[in-house]
Every structure is written in C-alpha cells, then in structure tokens.
Amino acid sequence: MLLEDNIITFVKNELKKIQKVLSPDYSECSESQREDDEERSSREAFVKITLNFLRRMKQQQLADRLQSKLPASVCHRNLKSTLKKKFQCVFEGIAKAGNPTLLNQLYTDLYITEEGTAEVNDEHEVRQIETASRKRDRPETRIRQEDIFKASPGRDEPIRTVLTKGVAGIGKTVLTQKYTLDWAEDKANQDIQFIFPFTFRELNVLKEEKFSLVELVHHFFTETKEAGICSFEDFQVVFIFDGLDECRIPLDFNNTTILTDPRKSTSVDVLLINLIRGKLLPSARLWITTRPAAANQIPSKCFGMVTEVRGFTAPQKEEYFRKRFRDEEQASRIISHIKTSRSFHIMCHIPVFCWITATVLEDVLETREGGQLPKTLTEMYIHFLVVQAKVKKVKYDGGAETDPHWSPESRKMMESLGKLAFDQLQKGNLIFYESDLTECGIDIRAASVYSGVFTQIFKEERGLYQDKVFCFIHLSVQEFLAALHVHLTFISSGLNLLEEQQTTSQKSETRESAEKLFYQSAVNKALQSPNGHLDLFLRFLLGLSLQTSKTLLRGLLTDTGSSSQTNQETVQYIKKKLSENLSFEKSINLFHCLNELNDRSLVEEIQLYMRSGSLSTRNLSHAQWSALLFILMSSRKDLDVFEQQKYSSEEVLLRLLPVVNASNKSLVEPAGVRWLRPGLRKYSCHLKINTNTVNRYLKLSDNNRKVTHVEEVQSYPDHPDRFNYFYQLLCKNGLTGRCYWEVEWKETVEISVSYRKIRRKGDAFDCVFGWNDHSWSLICSEDGPLYVMHNNRLTSIYSSSSSSSSSSVSNRVAVYVDCPAGTLSFYRVSSDTLIHLHTFNTTFTQTLYPGFGFNPGCLVCLC
Incomplete structure (x- = not known):
C-alpha cells in the first residue's frame, strides 16, 4: 500500500535524523538544510x-537530551543569552561609554500596585507624584x-494583557x-518559553512597512528565524511593548479589520x-507600559489588569543612595539633606531624579x-547643568577644572536645546524625531554632537535601520x-514667549515694570492650566529670576x-493669588513657587500660630488656609488620624479634605460623610422653583419638581x-x-x-437665556445636547454628545458650578x-440662579 510505504519511509528517515542528533559529536550548526512549512510541521509532530x-x-x-537538541530549545537558550x-x-540617565552598571547591582524594588481602571490622567506628572507620595503607607495590593x-x-x-502606568522617569523601562x-x-x-521585548520607539520606524507577526518577531529576534520557528501557538510567549506614550503609530480600534493569521503580512498598526485585542495569537501574554496621559489609546476592555508604578518609597530612596554612595557618612548627609526639602523628597520618588540629585551632590x-x-x-537643576558643562570642558575640550565652563559654542548649544525644549513642551512631546529638530532649526549633525557632549541632558538613541530618536532624560x-x-x-530681548501674541517690552517701560509684568503673566498662565502642565515650569522660571541663579x-x-x-x-502677587479661592493643587504649587523665591513668610506665620496655640480655624484668610494645608501636607510624618469633630463647620471640613485624603484613618461624623463621596455629586443641591418667575404657559406638578x-x-x-413672553423660569436657589444638580428633559x-x-x-431677545452676557445655556433636543450659548454666541457640541450616545445614556444632564473658580x-x-x-470659564460677578427655557410640548424634571 502506497500510503503505508510512505509513512514507513518517513519514520525511518526521521529516526535516522534523531539518532544523528543524539550522537555525542553532533553540532547544532552542522545542518543548514531548508524545509518548507509542511515538512517542518510533520517533523515537529513526529x-x-x-x-x-x-x-x-x-x-x-x-x-531530555532530544528535547534540548530541538530547534525551539536551541532558540530558547540563544534568545536568553542575547537578552542577558x-x-x-544599565546606564543611569544615558550611557556613559565604558561606565556601565550591573542592573542587578543597582536595581531597587519599585512600588507597584494594582489599579482599578486604565482611565487617562492628564494632570502634570509632578502633581501625580505628589499625590502618590501621600499614599505611601496605605494598605494596598x-x-x-x-x-x-x-x-x-x-x-x-x-x-x-497587563497595562502598567507610571510618570516619566519612574522606572517602567528598567522594570521590564x-x-x-x-x-x-x-x-x-x-514556565515561559520566549519573551520578546519591543519598544514603541523601535516600532515607530516601521509604521510604513508591512510584516506578518512571525516576520516581525524574526526581524527583531533573529534567533527565532535561525531556528526556523514559524509558529508560536504551541509556546508560552510574552510580548513586552514599552512606552505607549511614545507611539506614533495610529491605533484605531474601531475601524481596523480582524486578523487571526500570524503568517499574513499587514501594517504594523493592524498587527x-x-x-492586543486577542484576535492574533490569543495564547500569548502582553505587557504594555505607558505614562498615564496616554493610557486611553487602548480601550480599557482590552486589559486583564492595570497596574501603577509608584516609584520609590521612603525606605527605597534611602536604599538607592546607600547603594550609590558607599561612604556611609556621605550617604547619610545626602539623605538628611533630601529630607529637609519637601520638593526634593517628593521628586526623589522618581528614580531618575534620585540619579540627578546624586550626580549634583556628589x-x-x-x-x-x-x-x-x-x-x-x-x-x-542649575548645578546639574553646570556639572555637564564642566564635563564637556574638561573631557571633550581638554580644559582644566578651573577654566570657565561656558564657551560661545556651549552657550549656542544650550540656546538650541532650550528652544527645542520649550517648543516641544508646548506641543506636549517628550520624544523628538529628525523632523521635530529640523522644525526648531537644529541640524541633525549638530544634534548628534549635542547628545555626544551633553550626554546626561539630551540623548540620542538608535532604532532599527539606525534611525535616530532624541529626548531629554526626564520631563x-x-x-x-x-x-x-x-x-x-x-x-536679552524683552520678548515674552508666554504671550499668545508675543510682545516685546516697550522702550517707555522701565526694566522693573517689564519684569514685573513678565513674571505676573507667567503666574497667570500657569494658573489657567486646568491640569497643572506649567506648574514645574513656573517654579523654574521664578527660581531663575534670583541673583543666586545668576x-x-x-x-x-x-x-x-x-x-x-x-x-x-512677584512674591506679593503670588500671595494675592493665594488669597483667592484656588484649588488645593494650584495653591500648593504657588507655595512651592514662594520657596523657589526664598520666601517662607506665610508658612512661618502659621507655624508661629500653631506653636503658640492661638491658631483659630474660624478666622483664617484663604492664603492662611492654604499655608496650613501646605504645612500639614508637607509634614514628613505620616498623617495618622483626622477627626472631624475637632472642626466645627462644613466649610472647614471642605477646606481640609486634602488632609482627610492623605490621612491613614478618618473619624467622620455621619453628617460629614457626603462630603467624602467621590466625584461631583457631593456638591448636590436641592433646587426649588421660584413660582413668581414661571411663565403662564408652564405648568407645575409633582410638588413643583x-x-x-x-x-x-x-x-x-x-x-x-x-x-411674561418667553417660556422661562428661574429657581429660588442663589x-x-x-x-451640582441633575435634570431630565x-x-x-x-x-x-x-x-x-x-x-x-417684553419679547426682545436679551430676555432669553444665553442671548446676553449675564446668562449661560445648554440647548437640548430629543437627539441629545446640541449647543451651548452665552452672550448671543452659539457653540455646537453635537459631536461630543452624539459620540457618547447609546442605550445607556438617558435624557438627563448634570450641571456643576464652581463659583469662586x-x-x-x-x-x-x-x-x-x-x-x-462643555465648560465655560469666566469670572462670576453676581449671584447665579438656575433657570430653564421651554419650547412647545417640552418638559423638565428636577432630579
């Protein structure tokens, strides 16, 4: 029988090959025969x-001996050797030629916790670091x-699939x-056969190329190609994708075709x-890292778990510096100095800042x-910059330690890097490609010189095909x-780059008045940012104004x-701003700004009250409240217990909510519980309709609700x-x-x-809500919210409201007003x-009242 003969022949041939493989003098490199997929599949099955x-x-x-000789086992060993x-x-900051550090020697465990969601957080990362530093000793997984x-x-x-979030420099890459x-x-x-670590920086270079998944793995990990492995379904595989925030490949999860064949070529984004969806190689495990602001590029339903890297705990900070400085006395002095500064102690939460600090203090x-x-x-940071200038002068230019650090060439270099830093900061970019540098007028060859000289500030990396990627070592x-x-x-020129319409100070202005307006405009610009993206920038700008910086x-x-x-x-202007009802985060940053300006008068005033026992929580100004919060939140001791009964009013409790949040235990009276609810609903108010304002074609029912x-x-x-003419009414509530309130319509x-x-x-349009400068309106129809209107200006919001339409979305809207803000x-x-x-940002000069306008056949219910 022909089939039987073919099978017997196949078995005999394969047994001869196995016998050869098991012989003592067999070499893994002795065979280089080619075979197609069918032959390989048959051989592996046999x-x-x-x-x-x-x-x-x-x-x-x-x-076991035969197993070890199989191509997969050989590939397994070779891949481990390559990755090892x-x-x-590891090079801290950026590679110093000939000065590497063993990762196992330097590595300090990071604080990793499980998070509930992959929701985006676009707050400035220093704010996120401060928040994380207050969570330190809570019981968490x-x-x-x-x-x-x-x-x-x-x-x-x-x-x-695991998503790991963490701010820039927190150690996500080193973790992987x-x-x-x-x-x-x-x-x-x-139990894992293969780990394939990728970075999005490397993948960005391939966004115009086409690969199958097997070809992509072969391209990056040649061991798999040499072993002839074309199927990963039978192996336990982990893919690591580091740096989602640096991804420049469009990831459209709504309009991408399904692909299940790992051997079919397509674009990298489809792969x-x-x-990530699990359609391709569902047996594989994936680990993706990102900064928090980029977490929403991938739908949350794609993740089995979301984790967060919190950086170093207080003991881990000490461990890092004791590993870095072998001299016990020197290490203790540095650790003690860091503990004296709230800013340093918070920033050392980030491993990269620990390295910067160690570089400077050393x-x-x-x-x-x-x-x-x-x-x-x-x-x-000035010291850090000077250290790098000194290294350039001595190491690269052959100068002496006592020579001036700055030459015309290095000054030009810093001007170019500063312009790049500012332009890209405004765009929100951390990673720069050749095109970004060209836009800033930096020649790519000059950029290579910068990264070669100021190695600890600006770094150049090479991806596939030697494409260059540039970045600063930290945000x-x-x-x-x-x-x-x-x-x-x-x-140098009087030009204020922070103004949208950039202006140069007039000759008629004195230098002092121009400087005053410059720094005040910087404070205003930072306060206008809803997420604090200019907080740290403002601290540096104000700190640079001092003579010590000069x-x-x-x-x-x-x-x-x-x-x-x-x-x-400038100090007085910041204090004036602190007297306004700012958010907690903005107030805290203004105190950090005062620290940069060497002014601690407000804090010292409250500390004096506290020491004397004369602190009256009823009579504090906004600025003094902010100072009290700053002192409590800056305490290097854990906030153990917060007792609400010690504070006599809701206003006091609301002002101290950040302290409640940072405390390990809060003793709250039942009446105060609602103020601790998450989100906006804790500000709910019970609206009452002012019946004296109701148009006669509007009928009240359900107890005027x-x-x-x-x-x-x-x-x-x-x-x-x-x-008397328009179908409108107002509520009693000033x-x-x-x-906060909700209504159905x-x-x-x-x-x-x-x-x-x-x-x-009358019938003039200035009687209608939204058609004048003293009212604001949201216009809703059966299709959902359509427009907002103020001062006779109509703005469409239909795309944002319609994109969220689904069966779970009701005809109910919520309104939130923060009058002081x-x-x-x-x-x-x-x-x-x-x-x-939509959000209106303005200054409310009078008391506001909720109101409603109607068209024929409409109704509104107060929830």
Missing part, C-alpha cells in the same frame, strides 16, 4: 510522538515585578528590563491592534568641601531648559538677574419677576461655592444659569458616569 514513546519506555534521560547581554548592564501576570486572590480568570533579565538568568518565570561634596548644598529645585529637565530659554529670551550660571547668563524689588513684587409647557394659560398672579429645552438681573418683560460645566449622565459636554 518528534513529539518520539518523545512520548521514550518517556513511556522510561528513557527520561534520552528524552542586552539587559545585564503590592505586586512584585516577577508576578506581573499572576491574578490577585479571588480572581479565577487568567490575565492575558529586570523582568526580562530575571527570566534570561533562570531566576523567575521559567498591534489584533495582538560633585558639590567633592569639589567644594563643606560647601552649601542646593536648597531649591532650581538650584539643583523635568526639559521643563527646566524650557524655562531657561524663556528667561534668556526675555532678559551667580551659579555665570558665563551663560550675560545680564543681571531681576532686581530684589521685582522679586518682592416637574414643569411642562402647555397650551392653556395657568392662573398665576401678576408679579414683576414673572417672564448659588454660592460649588453646586423631553423635546427641546434650555438648561441655564443666570444673574437675577435678566429682563422678564469661575467654571460652569455641563455633563450628560450615563448610568453612574458623567460625560463631559
């Missing part, structure tokens, strides 16, 4: 059968890096490298999307014995250089610093406050502080707030979720 028979025959040793060489050494795919207790389903190195060194996760202690250590963030370094650029530009940057700055009078006026437009005139008495209505002075009589926000309500529609 080897599995052979291994099974050998083990049934109790020939375990022989089976790649990741066993900590995760070891080697257990990143292990499900938490009580969770049955296996975890396929340590995970890979431990596997390559046989220390952990030996990534289907791999230089200061070695070159200026007994010299004063930097006390502010600005001083720290804070970019912000410092951006502030330095704005500062240098202003003092002294430290002697040779780079050619002009004097701001006068002491200007600095004092429902209003319907009707055709019959209602018998309401005459009243000067009644709307809004103060923060207020039918047909077309206007949901509004207005000053009391709106006209009630001057914000009015509208939301659409979907189950328990609020979908933002």
Whole structure:
C-alpha cells in the first residue's frame, strides 16, 4: 500500500535524523538544510510522538537530551543569552561609554500596585507624584515585578494583557528590563518559553512597512528565524511593548479589520491592534507600559489588569543612595539633606531624579568641601547643568577644572536645546524625531554632537535601520531648559514667549515694570492650566529670576538677574493669588513657587500660630488656609488620624479634605460623610422653583419638581419677576461655592444659569437665556445636547454628545458650578458616569440662579 510505504519511509528517515542528533559529536550548526512549512510541521509532530514513546519506555534521560537538541530549545537558550547581554548592564540617565552598571547591582524594588481602571490622567506628572507620595503607607495590593501576570486572590480568570502606568522617569523601562533579565538568568518565570521585548520607539520606524507577526518577531529576534520557528501557538510567549506614550503609530480600534493569521503580512498598526485585542495569537501574554496621559489609546476592555508604578518609597530612596554612595557618612548627609526639602523628597520618588540629585551632590561634596548644598529645585537643576558643562570642558575640550565652563559654542548649544525644549513642551512631546529638530532649526549633525557632549541632558538613541530618536532624560529637565530659554529670551530681548501674541517690552517701560509684568503673566498662565502642565515650569522660571541663579550660571547668563524689588513684587502677587479661592493643587504649587523665591513668610506665620496655640480655624484668610494645608501636607510624618469633630463647620471640613485624603484613618461624623463621596455629586443641591418667575404657559406638578409647557394659560398672579413672553423660569436657589444638580428633559429645552438681573418683560431677545452676557445655556433636543450659548454666541457640541450616545445614556444632564473658580460645566449622565459636554470659564460677578427655557410640548424634571 502506497500510503503505508510512505509513512514507513518517513519514520525511518526521521529516526535516522534523531539518532544523528543524539550522537555525542553532533553540532547544532552542522545542518543548514531548508524545509518548507509542511515538512517542518510533520517533523515537529513526529518528534513529539518520539518523545512520548521514550518517556513511556522510561528513557527520561534520552528524552531530555532530544528535547534540548530541538530547534525551539536551541532558540530558547540563544534568545536568553542575547537578552542577558542586552539587559545585564544599565546606564543611569544615558550611557556613559565604558561606565556601565550591573542592573542587578543597582536595581531597587519599585512600588507597584494594582489599579482599578486604565482611565487617562492628564494632570502634570509632578502633581501625580505628589499625590502618590501621600499614599505611601496605605494598605494596598503590592505586586512584585516577577508576578506581573499572576491574578490577585479571588480572581479565577487568567490575565492575558497587563497595562502598567507610571510618570516619566519612574522606572517602567528598567522594570521590564529586570523582568526580562530575571527570566534570561533562570531566576523567575521559567514556565515561559520566549519573551520578546519591543519598544514603541523601535516600532515607530516601521509604521510604513508591512510584516506578518512571525516576520516581525524574526526581524527583531533573529534567533527565532535561525531556528526556523514559524509558529508560536504551541509556546508560552510574552510580548513586552514599552512606552505607549511614545507611539506614533495610529491605533484605531474601531475601524481596523480582524486578523487571526500570524503568517499574513499587514501594517504594523493592524498587527498591534489584533495582538492586543486577542484576535492574533490569543495564547500569548502582553505587557504594555505607558505614562498615564496616554493610557486611553487602548480601550480599557482590552486589559486583564492595570497596574501603577509608584516609584520609590521612603525606605527605597534611602536604599538607592546607600547603594550609590558607599561612604556611609556621605550617604547619610545626602539623605538628611533630601529630607529637609519637601520638593526634593517628593521628586526623589522618581528614580531618575534620585540619579540627578546624586550626580549634583556628589560633585558639590567633592569639589567644594563643606560647601552649601542646593536648597531649591532650581538650584539643583542649575548645578546639574553646570556639572555637564564642566564635563564637556574638561573631557571633550581638554580644559582644566578651573577654566570657565561656558564657551560661545556651549552657550549656542544650550540656546538650541532650550528652544527645542520649550517648543516641544508646548506641543506636549517628550520624544523628538529628525523632523521635530529640523522644525526648531537644529541640524541633525549638530544634534548628534549635542547628545555626544551633553550626554546626561539630551540623548540620542538608535532604532532599527539606525534611525535616530532624541529626548531629554526626564520631563523635568526639559521643563527646566524650557524655562531657561524663556528667561534668556526675555532678559536679552524683552520678548515674552508666554504671550499668545508675543510682545516685546516697550522702550517707555522701565526694566522693573517689564519684569514685573513678565513674571505676573507667567503666574497667570500657569494658573489657567486646568491640569497643572506649567506648574514645574513656573517654579523654574521664578527660581531663575534670583541673583543666586545668576551667580551659579555665570558665563551663560550675560545680564543681571531681576532686581530684589521685582522679586518682592512677584512674591506679593503670588500671595494675592493665594488669597483667592484656588484649588488645593494650584495653591500648593504657588507655595512651592514662594520657596523657589526664598520666601517662607506665610508658612512661618502659621507655624508661629500653631506653636503658640492661638491658631483659630474660624478666622483664617484663604492664603492662611492654604499655608496650613501646605504645612500639614508637607509634614514628613505620616498623617495618622483626622477627626472631624475637632472642626466645627462644613466649610472647614471642605477646606481640609486634602488632609482627610492623605490621612491613614478618618473619624467622620455621619453628617460629614457626603462630603467624602467621590466625584461631583457631593456638591448636590436641592433646587426649588421660584413660582413668581414661571411663565403662564408652564405648568407645575409633582410638588413643583416637574414643569411642562402647555397650551392653556395657568392662573398665576401678576408679579414683576414673572417672564411674561418667553417660556422661562428661574429657581429660588442663589448659588454660592460649588453646586451640582441633575435634570431630565423631553423635546427641546434650555438648561441655564443666570444673574437675577435678566429682563422678564417684553419679547426682545436679551430676555432669553444665553442671548446676553449675564446668562449661560445648554440647548437640548430629543437627539441629545446640541449647543451651548452665552452672550448671543452659539457653540455646537453635537459631536461630543452624539459620540457618547447609546442605550445607556438617558435624557438627563448634570450641571456643576464652581463659583469662586469661575467654571460652569455641563455633563450628560450615563448610568453612574458623567460625560463631559462643555465648560465655560469666566469670572462670576453676581449671584447665579438656575433657570430653564421651554419650547412647545417640552418638559423638565428636577432630579
């Protein structure tokens, strides 16, 4: 029988090959024969059968030897060897030629916790660091890096895809490298056959190319191609994708075709999307890292678990510096100095900042014995810049330690880097490509020189095909250089780069008045940012205005610093801003700004009250409240217990909510519980309709909680406050502080707030909500919210509201007013979720009242 003959021939040939493989003198490189997919598949199946028979025959040793000779096993060993060489050494900041550090020697465990969601957080990362630093000793689920795919207790389903969030410089990349190195060194996760670590920087270069998944793996990891592995379904594989925030490949999860064949060529974005979805190679596990602001590029439903890297705890900070400085006395002095500065202690939460701090303090202690250590963030970063200039002068230019650090060439270099830092900061970019540098007027060859000289500030990396990628070593370094650029530009030319319409100070202006306006405009610009993106930039800009900064940057700055009078006026302006009802985060940053300006008078005033026992919580100004919060939140001791009963009013409790949040335990009276609810609903107010304002074609029902437009005139008495022509009404509630309410509607209505002075009589349009400068309206129809209107200006919001439309979205909207902050926000309500529609930012000069406008057949219900 032909089939039988073919099978017997195949078996005999394969057994001869196996016998050859098992011979002592067999070399893995001796065979280079080519075979197609069918031959390879048949051979692999036969080897599995052979291994099974050998083990049934109790020939375990022989089976193990055969297993080790298989292409997959050879590939496994070779890949481990390659990854071990790649990741066993790490360069802090950026590679110093010939000066690597063993990763295992330097690595300090990071604080990793499980997060609930992959929601985006676009707050400035320094704000996020401060928030994380206050969560330190709460009972949370900590995760070891080697257990990143292990499900938490009580969770049955296996975890396929993990998202790890963390601010820039927190250690996400080193974390993935340590995970890979431990596997390559046989220390952990030996159930995994292959780990394939990618970075989005490398993948960006391939966004115009076409690959199959197998070809992509072969392209990056040649060991797999050499072994002829074209199927990964039978192996336990982990893909690591590091740096989602740096991804420049469009990831459209809504309109990408499904791909299930790992051998079919397509674009890289289609491969990534289907791999993440689980359509492609569903047996593989994926680990993706990102900064928080980019987390929403991938739908949250794609993740089995979301984790967050919080950086170093207080003990881990000490461990890092004791590893870095072997001299015990030197390490103790540095640790003690860091603890004296709230800013330093917070920033050392980030491993990269620990390295910057160590670099600076090591230089200061070695070159200026007994010299004063930097006390502010600005001083720290100036020292860091000077250290790099000194390295360039001595190492690259052959100068002496005592020579001036700054030459015309290095000054030009810093001007170019500063311009790049500022331009890209405004665009929100951390990673720059050749095109970005060209836009800033930087020649690509010059950029290579910069990265070769200022190696610790600006770094160049090479991806596939030797494409160059540039970045600053950390966002804070970019912000410092951006502030330095704005500062240098202003003092040299009078040009204020922070103004949207850039202006140069007039000749008629004195230098002092121009400086005063410059720094005040910077404070205003930072306060206008809803997420604090200019917080750290502002600290640096103000710190650079001091004469001490001018002294430290002697040779780079050619002009004097701001006068002491200007600095004092800036201090007073910041104190004036603190007297306004700012958010907690903005107030805290302004105190950090005062620290950069060496002014601690407000804090010292409150500390004096506290020491004397005369602190009266009833009579504090806004600025003093902010100072008290700053002191409590800056305490290096844990906030253990917060007792509400010690504070006599809701206002006091609301002011101290940040302290409640940072405390390990809060003793709250039942009446105060609602103020601790998450989100906006804690500001809910019970609206009451002012019946004296209701138009006679509006009918009240359900205890005045429902209003319907009707055709019959209602018998309401005459009243000067009644709307006599337009179908409108106002509520009794005068809004103060923060207020929130929800309403349901039918047909077309206007949901509004207005000053009391709106006209009630006549048919002129200035009687209508939104058609004047003293009322604001959201216009809704059966299709959902359509427009917002103020001062006769109509703005469409249909795209944002319609994109959220689904069966779960009701005809209910929410309104939130923060009167002191001057914000009015509208939301659409979907189950328990609020979908933002629009926010007005203004200054409310009078008391606001909720109001409603109707079209025929419409109704509104107060919820």
